[in-house]
Amino acid sequence: MTQFDLNCPLPLDQNNHITMAHGGGGKIMNQLIQNLFQSQLSNPHLDTLHDGAVFEIGSVKMAFSTDSFVINPIFFPGGDIGSLAVHGTVNDVAMCGAMPKYLSLAIILEEGFPVSDLEKIVHSIKSASEKAGVEVVTGDTKVVDKGKGDGIYINTAGIGEVMSGVNIRPKNVKPGDAVVVSGDIGRHAIAIMAVREGLEFSTTIKSDSMAVNHQVNSIINNGVSPHCFRDCTRGGLASALVEISQSAQIHIEIEEEKIPVLKEVNGACEILGFDPIYLANEGRFISFVKEEDAKKVLEIIPDSVLIGKVISDMQAKVTMIQPYGPAKIVDMLSGEQLPRIC
């Protein structure tokens, strides 16, 4: 879960009902979280405004996170809801500077769901868990009536031990920090859209869905002291940067030309009217590190790119230098660009 520190009333439809935008990863979702969950359930762990909670049990510092997956379609180029459910939670735990170790797995099935599809998904969970080095240790199965679900929804929660000496918090991000993105952005959302809308491109765009915990581990084990990590899921790179700028009260400046986007993804964005910086990813994250550590990160993750830096703590904002024209303010979207992307 991520939160956003806005003190606005809940935006609702005229009858005070939940809208798709409340799950979109943008301002409206963040306001719901802030104004309802955060205000009612407030405690120091929930209030850190990060992807997972970090706390000590006995002498062990642990990270704990959860995500539900309601993606449509459930099978897509580069993955399925099963692998996604492993990657999403593994990555949230990794974003806390922890090595994810154990997962829970809770599945809500709609009556009539094909068992052959369930078998494929469980196989995919097994394979993704093995690659990430985590074990599914506990689970739950529920079935809901036909018409009260959409085939399958999956929840995973994950726990891991925070690596020694690591202290990751949005508030640790400081002026001068380098901003490094771990690879090209936008592929997950475009892969989903292509299936959903029946679009065909000259080459199939595969989701970037992957576990990034081994990359995080390498960064930390190679002597980098990261100030913060943040994965670019719902709301994309832009929302992740805005969240961090708000939490740390800092001004982040990125350069549009440096943001890695596949040519095919850019092409699809032009056709569909999307901006790649708002597209959801499931295997990409941002590292905020001291300027002198940026080079190490770039060496450790070959596809990573230095896209900007933190330029001051005078104002909480994100700006983007454009190749032509003035720098522009990067804001969160209000609602969602694409519903049910994860």
Place this chain on the structure above:
Amino acid sequence: MTQFDLNCPLPLDQNNHITMAHGGGGKIMNQLIQNLFQSQLSNPHLDTLHDGAVFEIGSVKMAFSTDSFVINPIFFPGGDIGSLAVHGTVNDVAMCGAMPKYLSLAIILEEGFPVSDLEKIVHSIKSASEKAGVEVVTGDTKVVDKGKGDGIYINTAGIGEVMSGVNIRPKNVKPGDAVVVSGDIGRHAIAIMAVREGLEFSTTIKSDSMAVNHQVNSIINNGVSPHCFRDCTRGGLASALVEISQSAQIHIEIEEEKIPVLKEVNGACEILGFDPIYLANEGRFISFVKEEDAKKVLEIIPDSVLIGKVISDMQAKVTMIQPYGPAKIVDMLSGEQLPRIC
């Protein structure tokens, strides 16, 4: 999650699709778990066949469990889906002999769900968490399209530290052990059925939904070394006993006359054609303890009742002595008595 050690093929409808019975807490659900999840994702933690996983991180022995809640109706006498989601996971962690400490909270909302209902539910989560002594430390919110959910589904996962010196496993249950149930059974299911079917009784039957971790804590802190705990949720007292008999390969004998059931619940069962031992509870558990410890448990939990004992390890079965006629075999139901009870 609980598992059942049967090596049967998956029971399916004619077209190999999921049926409501796959979520019913009976044989069919257990076969799905055993034949698909257990066989694909097997590891020593998942294979212990208990309500939660127990493992060590560093020097700390921890318990971890998850449950999704898809109950219909979401508000019922004695609770709602929010308090239920706290109790269910708190209890699963407690069944491992652990003090639950932290919860994750993941909510799937259907487009159009009233925000006023969400507010009530979050308030109920807050109140139930405070009573149980746990904190919600991380969460997730998703929204699905109208017609792809049923208002609200909630998943919680919970972790806690296993209490010092405690070693709880179904396999620790031994001949001679006393079987103690913590209170009267069947109220949760009847409370739900009454709302669902519009039944009226002379007094309103309230769900037994409650957190039992303080009771578990008292048992352990008063010098009892429990061999196993098991909560009587989906599938009721009967399924919990059969699961333990199968896991421990023991013969449990209970006495029908000793099983505590409210007069109103018995009356409702007669009208509806239910057997109370199969009704779901959300605040009742069985303790398996040495015969000499039973008295202490009965003192610590005033409403608890000694209902039977483990009589041999010659055969895995549960039998029930009836006031009139011969003892009868207690088996799991095949499918479900009541769908979406939790």
